[in-house]
Amino acid sequence: MRTTLSLxxxxxxxxxxxxxxxxxxxxxxxxxxxxxxxFASAYGMLSGRAGMLSFGHAAxxxxxxxxxxxxxNALGGTGLLPTxxxxxxxxxxxxAVGIVAGWFATQRSGTSFAMITLAIAELxxxxxxxxxxxxxxxxxxxxxxxxxxxxxxxxxxQVYYLTLAWVLLxxxxxxxxxxxxxxxxxxxxxxNGHRLRFLGYDVHxxxxxxxxxxxxxxxxxxxxxxxxxxxxxxxxxxxxxSAGVVLNSTIGGVGSxxxxxxxxxxxxxxxxxxxxxxxxxxxxxxxxxxxxxMFAPAGLAGLVAAGARLVExxxxxxxxxxxxxxxxxxxxxxxxxxxxxxxxxxxxxxxYRALAQAAAELPAVRLLERPWSPTALxxxxxxxxxxxxxTVLAVVARRRVGSAT
Amino acid sequence: xxxxxxxxxxxxxNGTVYGLLLFMVSAGLTLVFGMMGVLNFAHASFxxxxxxxxxxxxxxxxxxxxxxxxxxxxxxxxVVVERCFLRRVHHYGHAHELLLTFGLSFIIAEAIKLFxxxxxxxxxxxxxxxxxxxxxGRQQYPAYRVLMAAVALAMFGVLWLLLTRTRIGIxxxxxxxxxxxAQALGHNVQLVFMGVFGVGAALAGxxxxxxxxxxxxxxNMALEVGVMAFVxxxxxxxxxxxxxxxxxxxxxxxxxxxxxxxxxxADLLAVVGAGAWAEGIGGLLTLKLSSLAATLxxxxxxxxxxxxxxxxxxxxx
Numbered sequence: 001m002r003t004t005l006s007l008x009x010x011x012x013x014x015x016x017x018x019x020x021x022x023x024x025x026x027x028x029x030x031x032x033x034x035x036x037x038x039f040a041s042a043y044g045m046l047s048g049r050a051g052m053l054s055f056g057h058a059a060x061x062x063x064x065x066x067x068x069x070x071x072x073n074a075l076g077g078t079g080l081l082p083t084x085x086x087x088x089x090x091x092x093x094x095x096a097v098g099i100v101a102g103w104f105a106t107q108r109s110g111t112s113f114a115m116i117t118l119a120i121a122e123l124x125x126x127x128x129x130x131x132x133x134x135x136x137x138x139x140x141x142x143x144x145x146x147x148x149x150x151x152x153x154x155x156x157x158q159v160y161y162l163t164l165a166w167v168l169l170x171x172x173x174x175x176x177x178x179x180x181x182x183x184x185x186x187x188x189x190x191x192n193g194h195r196l197r198f199l200g201y202d203v204h205x206x207x208x209x210x211x212x213x214x215x216x217x218x219x220x221x222x223x224x225x226x227x228x229x230x231x232x233x234x235x236x237x238x239x240x241x242s243a244g245v246v247l248n249s250t251i252g253g254v255g256s257x258x259x260x261x262x263x264x265x266x267x268x269x270x271x272x273x274x275x276x277x278x279x280x281x282x283x284x285x286x287x288x289x290x291x292x293x294m295f296a297p298a299g300l301a302g303l304v305a306a307g308a309r310l311v312e313x314x315x316x317x318x319x320x321x322x323x324x325x326x327x328x329x330x331x332x333x334x335x336x337x338x339x340x341x342x343x344x345x346x347x348x349x350x351x352y353r354a355l356a357q358a359a360a361e362l363p364a365v366r367l368l369e370r371p372w373s374p375t376a377l378x379x380x381x382x383x384x385x386x387x388x389x390x391t392v393l394a395v396v397a398r399r400r401v402g403s404a405t
Numbered sequence: 406x407x408x409x410x411x412x413x414x415x416x417x418x419n420g421t422v423y424g425l426l427l428f429m430v431s432a433g434l435t436l437v438f439g440m441m442g443v444l445n446f447a448h449a450s451f452x453x454x455x456x457x458x459x460x461x462x463x464x465x466x467x468x469x470x471x472x473x474x475x476x477x478x479x480x481x482x483x484v485v486v487e488r489c490f491l492r493r494v495h496h497y498g499h500a501h502e503l504l505l506t507f508g509l510s511f512i513i514a515e516a517i518k519l520f521x522x523x524x525x526x527x528x529x530x531x532x533x534x535x536x537x538x539x540x541x542g543r544q545q546y547p548a549y550r551v552l553m554a555a556v557a558l559a560m561f562g563v564l565w566l567l568l569t570r571t572r573i574g575i576x577x578x579x580x581x582x583x584x585x586x587a588q589a590l591g592h593n594v595q596l597v598f599m600g601v602f603g604v605g606a607a608l609a610g611x612x613x614x615x616x617x618x619x620x621x622x623x624x625n626m627a628l629e630v631g632v633m634a635f636v637x638x639x640x641x642x643x644x645x646x647x648x649x650x651x652x653x654x655x656x657x658x659x660x661x662x663x664x665x666x667x668x669x670x671a672d673l674l675a676v677v678g679a680g681a682w683a684e685g686i687g688g689l690l691t692l693k694l695s696s697l698a699a700t701l702x703x704x705x706x707x708x709x710x711x712x713x714x715x716x717x718x719x720x721x722x
Contacts, residue, residue, distance in 0.1 A: 053500055055507070104707055107714060111444040111503060112643070115635045116710060122632050123703035130696050239628055243511060250504055283515035290508040294490070297497055341519070348520050 015164055019157045027156050029272040033265040034160075034167045035224050040249040040264030041174055041257075042217035047246075048254025049178065050210040051190025052106070053114045056121025057218055058241035062128075063097045064090030064219025065226040065236050066135060072143040072226075082148030087166050087223040094219020095212055102211030106204055109193065121242055128234035140233030143226070163224050170217050175257060177213065186210050247289045253299020263300055278338075280345050287337070310401065318400065325397035332390030336383040342367055343383075347374055411541055416661045422550045424657025425557035429612035430630055431637040431649045432564060433605025439644020440581040440601055442499055446506040447486060448609055449631025450513040455479045455610030456617025456626065457517055460528035468531040472614040479610020480603045487602040492595070510627065518624045525623040553615055560608060561650060568646070577601060581644070636706045642719020651717055656702045663698040 018030055039061055047053050064087075071089040075081050081089065105116040128135040135141070145153040153159060177183045188196050189206050197203045226232045235241075245264070252263015267285060274281045296303055311319040346352055346365045355363050364371035372379045434448045458475035459468075466474065486509060494501050529535075530549050537545035568574040579587040580597040588594045617626070637656060641648030709716065 051500065053503060104710065107710055110499060111438070111442075112639060112710075114503060115444065115639055116707070118632060119636060119639075119703045119706050123700050123707075126699040126703070127697075239632075243507075246504070246507065247511070280515065280519055283512065283519060286508055286511035286515055290490075290505065290512060293494060293501065293505045293508055297494070297501060345519050348522070350522060 012168065015168075016161075019160055024156055027160055029269065031156070031160055031163050031224075031228050032272065033268045034163050035221050035228070036245075036248065036264040036268040037261035038167045038170050038224070039218055039221035039245055040252065040260035041171055042214045042221065043245045044249045044252075044254045044257075044260030045174055045178070045186075045217070046210055046214035047249065048256075048260070049183070049190065050186040050207070050214075052109070052207065052210065053246075054105075054117040054211075054214075054242075055114050055246060056117035056119070056242050057214075057245050058237050058239070059101065059117075059121040059124045060094045060098055060215035060218040061222040061225070061241060061245075062124070062232070062234075062236035064094045064222030065232040066141070066222075067093030067219070068223035068226040069141045069143045069232045072146070073141070076146050083145050083153055083227070084148060084151075084162055086227055087220045090219040090221075090223025090226070091216050092219075094222070095216040098212035098215025098219075099208060102208040102215065106207030106211055109207075118242075121237065121239070125234070125237040125239065128237050135234045136232075138234070140231055140235075142231040145227060145230060159228055163228065166220060166224055170220055171261065174217060178257060182206075182209065244285075247285055251289055251292050251299055253301030255298050256301040256305070259299050259301030266300070278342065278345075280341050283341060284338070322397050322400045325393050325400065329390045329393035329397060332386050332393060334390075336386030336390060339367075339383040339386065343372065343374070343379070411544060412665060414541060415544065415546070416665050417658060418546065419550070420658035420661025421654060422554045422657070423661060424654035425554045426612060426616050426653075427630070427633055427637055427657055428650050428653035429557050429560060429616075430609050431634040431641070431653060432560070432646060433608045434634050435638045435641065435644055435646065435649045436581075437602055437605045438638060440577075440584075441491075441502075441598060443491070443502045443506070444635070444638075445602075445605075446503065446631070447510040447513065448506075448605065449627040449634055450510045451479045451483055451606040451609040452613035452616075452630055453517060453622075453624070453627035454482060454513065455613030456528065456622040457521060457526070457613075458610065459614035459617065460526055460622055463528070468534075468618075472611065475614040476607050476611040479613070480607030482610075483606020484599055484603040486606070487599050491602075510631070514624055514627055521624070523624055525621045528618050528622040530618040549619055553619065556611070556615055560611075561646075564646060633702060636702045639706050640709045640716055642716025645716065645718045648716055648718030656705065659701055659705065660698050663694050663701055666694040 015034075019027055022030065039057070043054065043057050046057075068086050068090045071081060072083070072086055101117070101120050105113055105120065108116065129138055145159075147153060151158055153162070178186075185196070185201065185206055188201075189203065189210065193203050196206070222236065225236070244267075248264040248267045249260035250263070251267060252261065253259030271281055271285070274284070278284075292299055298305070307319060307323060310322060343365060346367065352363075352365070362374050364373045366372075430449060430452050433451075434445060437443065437445050437448070455475045455478075458478045459471045462471035462474050465471075486506075490505055490509065491502055494505055534549050534552065536548050539546050566574075568578060576587065576592050577597055577600075579590075580592065580594045580601075584594050587597075613626075620626070633656065637649055637652045640656070641650070641652030
């Protein structure tokens, strides 16, 4: 317990010190990471703890964002709701819509539930561009952060601290909720709704409450996004946003409290870092997700927990060697896979096709500041070799773990 | 007056054809759902794969063989997905399988973007089929739509006969209804699962290969049709083939008719004298029904879930 507390304190201190450590561009990325982490935590509370897979969480994120933009424009940051308290509007809107949508969706469980959430999100996505007054049509709505409490909210640093404060507060509330009897009942709902009903609990009411709370915190995340961007566009209702939160949370691991936040922060960071370097980031994200589903169903958080168990059983030395082998395998397999995908992406691009049409033989592809001929054997031997070595390392690592348990 | 009737008939016909197309996609989806209890998110991806396979092969072997090859290839991909992915995570439960198919659909869409670019490709119906079937009033009705409808109806007939009149159909229905009992009686249920999954994928691929040429073939087609197919499966009743047919036609016709209606709720309220009030409120009340056409299926689905949660022809709630 004491180590956990000190770890959390260290993490919060690090997050608070970030503006002094990072350049402005990375600070904006950090804001996005924090928002994604909160959104994923809200989602993880529903899908991991309560066992309800929602495929339309973009709806509540977007509702929070638009409600905040409207409130900012209407109130101008004065009166009872100054700029720092604006996420409360997002929370209220998310909660209200979440209660209505949740009442519908939790009529059914399992797969039907997933489909209803998807349908509600698609309904909003199809409706939003038509309702110009509410969602600003195709161009969206914009707003301004008004100064409040003696702060201008003009600089990225102030926005960062505002976001950080809200994200930490919400994560704390979510954690507190998971410790209350109501939060405990979410687990029971996931494990056996029938038995819960026999025990006299209102299963539908519990489901609606889980859904509404998750939607509320998603609304806060949306509100923070609107505060950060000073704008909202109907693209926040896009199916890609819903898909992103599903992928991120699951990659992080919905089984643990911080797993989704970890996954979302990491994936957002990689997305930010990779978006300049590659056009295939979403493909990598999807492949990573499927690999996690196939080989590490508990997600990254599950891998960390497995590592901790290994240390406990076999000591630091074995665990470190396994970790090194696994890291080596990951790097090699990743490098091989990325090389193939990037080669294919360049080979299939329109520019290259036009070039190939004009030239007599297939021209070389530039990758890693080096030309590669697509017909040369060496071009394809390199990724094949990387993949083969990576597989060998992975098998060795697996054997080590196997002999340890 | 005559032209109004013509328009109505055309809307009805177009809606029916679109509905039959939806049925082709959702038939496999509802069968696989009834059998494995898994909603296959990647199902519409097979539809998209079918279209892209046919588009790629069309230049090499011609339209007809390309459609056949695309159907078989999509089915093969379906078999691979079941054998190498779904079966390996089966013991983690349905939610896990659902998420896995979700990830696979994501990968397929991104891979298509990688190979063909993030824009529609030039996949068209061959000139030989691009003729009018009949003329109604002054408008001609394309033969290709009739062909699409015929393929869908033939598929429905074959599936129905196969499931209800043959020995294979009996085994499949037994495997759907009580998989363990069927296994205990010596049937290879794993093989049946793989077969039905593959056939479902092949049917979706066939639908894509045929419809992709008529509508557009782009990387978003899986999502657009997929969401609609989910709606069909829920409205029709999970696992019910007849229900899928009924719901597909219903949704196709409702959407098609709504596009042609240039009225709003405010106009309706004007009949009872509240038109000015509705105009003042604006928002939803003044939106034309035609611009709401895309949202109607979802509204219908929510309505069905409220009134009849098991779907139009579903057995269990």
